Amino acid sequence: MVSDPAQIREVLVTQAASFGRAFQTRNIARVLGQGVLTNEGKAWSSRRRHIASALYGPALDNMTARTEVAAAQMLERLDTAAAAGAPVSPSEVTALVAQSVIADTLFGQAFSDAVAARLVQMVRDAAVAVRTCNIALLQLPQWLPIARHRQIAAIRHAFDAEVAGAIAAAAPGALVTTIAALKDPDSGAPISASNLIDEIKTLLVAGFETTSSALAWSLLLLGADPEAQALLYDAVASDDPEPVVRAIVQESLRLYPPIYAIPREVRAPVTIGGHPLRVGQVVLVSVFGAHRDPALWAEPDCFRPQRFLGTDWPRAAWLPFGGGARSCLGAEFAITELTRLLILLGRRYRFSADRAAIANPAAERAFISLTPAPEVLLHVERRP
Numbered sequence: 185m186v187s188d189p190a191q192i193r194e195v196l197v198t199q200a201a202s203f204g205r206a207f208q209t210r211n212i213a214r215v216l217g218q219g220v221l222t223n224e225g226k227a228w229s230s231r232r233r234h235i236a237s238a239l240y241g242p243a244l245d246n247m248t249a250r251t252e253v254a255a256a257q258m259l260e261r262l263d264t265a266a267a268a269g270a271p272v273s274p275s276e277v278t279a280l281v282a283q284s285v286i287a288d289t290l291f292g293q294a295f296s297d298a299v300a301a302r303l304v305q306m307v308r309d310a311a312v313a314v315r316t317c318n319i320a321l322l323q324l325p326q327w328l329p330i331a332r333h334r335q336i337a338a339i340r341h342a343f344d345a346e347v348a349g350a351i352a353a354a355a356p357g358a359l360v361t362t363i364a365a366l367k368d369p370d371s372g373a374p375i376s377a378s379n380l381i382d383e384i385k386t387l388l389v390a391g392f393e394t395t396s397s398a399l400a401w402s403l404l405l406l407g408a409d410p411e412a413q414a415l416l417y418d419a420v421a422s423d424d425p426e427p428v429v430r431a432i433v434q435e436s437l438r439l440y441p442p443i444y445a446i447p448r449e450v451r452a453p454v455t456i457g458g459h460p461l462r463v464g465q466v467v468l469v470s471v472f473g474a475h476r477d478p479a480l481w482a483e484p485d486c487f488r489p490q491r492f493l494g495t496d497w498p499r500a501a502w503l504p505f506g507g508g509a510r511s512c513l514g515a516e517f518a519i520t521e522l523t524r525l526l527i528l529l530g531r532r533y534r535f536s537a538d539r540a541a542i543a544n545p546a547a548e549r550a551f552i553s554l555t556p557a558p559e560v561l562l563h564v565e566r567r568p
């Protein structure tokens with residue numbers, strides 16, 4: 185386990201050539217296949233370049249322009265809860281908008297309610313199944329027909345069929361059509377149908393659960409902290425809310441990084457922080473550990489968005505999106521999405537949540553991403 189920023193940099197950046205994807209990522213590949221998250225080598229580098237340019241061009245502008253449309257279902261749900269005075273489970277509500285944003289980005293249209301519900305459930309089932317494989321004492325060969333392998337194969341089969349249907353129904357000009365036009369850099373052959381499905385599943389999964397968790401934590405943290413909430417209200421009433429709201433997003437990602445640990449497998453003998461490592465060993469980069477280190481952050485367990493307003497914060501110790509060549513391809517997309525959504529929500533609602541309930545370790549569910557437990561509730565009121 186590595187949580188010192190200098191050693192993290194060695195693993196993710198300076199000595200990255202000595203590391204590869206670990207068994208946890210191979211377990212994810214059982215569901216996602218060979219996409220940009222799971223691939224390595226040449227297949228990965230050329231895909232990464234193409235997908236990055238597709239995500240940061242019109243896709244980002246489109247998402248920014250359509251935040252309100254994508255948020256419609258979530259706002260309806262929150263309005264109903266506010267009118268009834270009933271609390272909501274934040275991750276259930278934020279899942280509605282996170283799936284809608286990624287569906288709109290990839291396919292140029294929202295999913296029907298039935299497809300959305302099936303896909304959200306599949307991503308969650310896949311996360312639980314992969315986690316079961318990750319914590320198994322023995323990493324058994326994938327071909328062994330044991331129950332958890334059969335379950336993963338069934339999820340993958342259903343997921344592939346659902347995504348193939350969504351690709352076929354995509355609107356012209358949607359991100360999926362840009363990715364479908366990718367060519368192999370050597371042979372010039374177009375991307376195969378199954379490779380395309382793998383890339384789209386990857387973006388759906390990578391972009392959905394993480395963003396949904398991040399927004400849920402932001403709402404809970406704001407709800408439990410009237411001072412930080414006042415900061416949000418002042419910001420959304422101003423001409424330029426973005427810097428402050430971005431700082432709120434950054435601080436939420438610091439306290440509850442959805443990807444709380446990043447695994448790497450040693451592929452060539454290497455020394456990290458003076459410790460020699462053997463080929464085959466797995467190193468876990470503890471994002472959570474670096475984010476809560478009292479030697480690096482003042483009052484590390486407190487929600488203080490202001491710390492990100494200046495330039496005086498330890499950049500090397502903030503890594504919710506990883507680092508180096510394999511850092512998150514959707515980082516700017518996610519921060520922009522979360523900032524837009526918090527501005528929208530801050531203009532419309534007041535939130536409250538129980539600070540003690542959030543600080544309790546039982547508030548966290550850590551499957552693939554760190555998510556608030558469904559029992560941790562958020563109260564919502566419409567602002568005048």
Ligand code: HEM
Nearest residue numbers: 221390391394395398442443504505506510512513514518
């Ligand atoms: C708050 C939201 C998000 C968080 C916290 C997050 C976090 C991460 C992290 C830590 C990694 C690096 C994993 C590693 O080094 O092994 C990663 C990779 C990745 N993320 Fe994100 N992510 C988020 C949103 C998104 C979005 C919205 C997309 C796409 C629409 C996305 C697409 C990807 C992809 C494709 C990779 C693999 C990159 C590669 O291996 O080359 N992520 N993400």
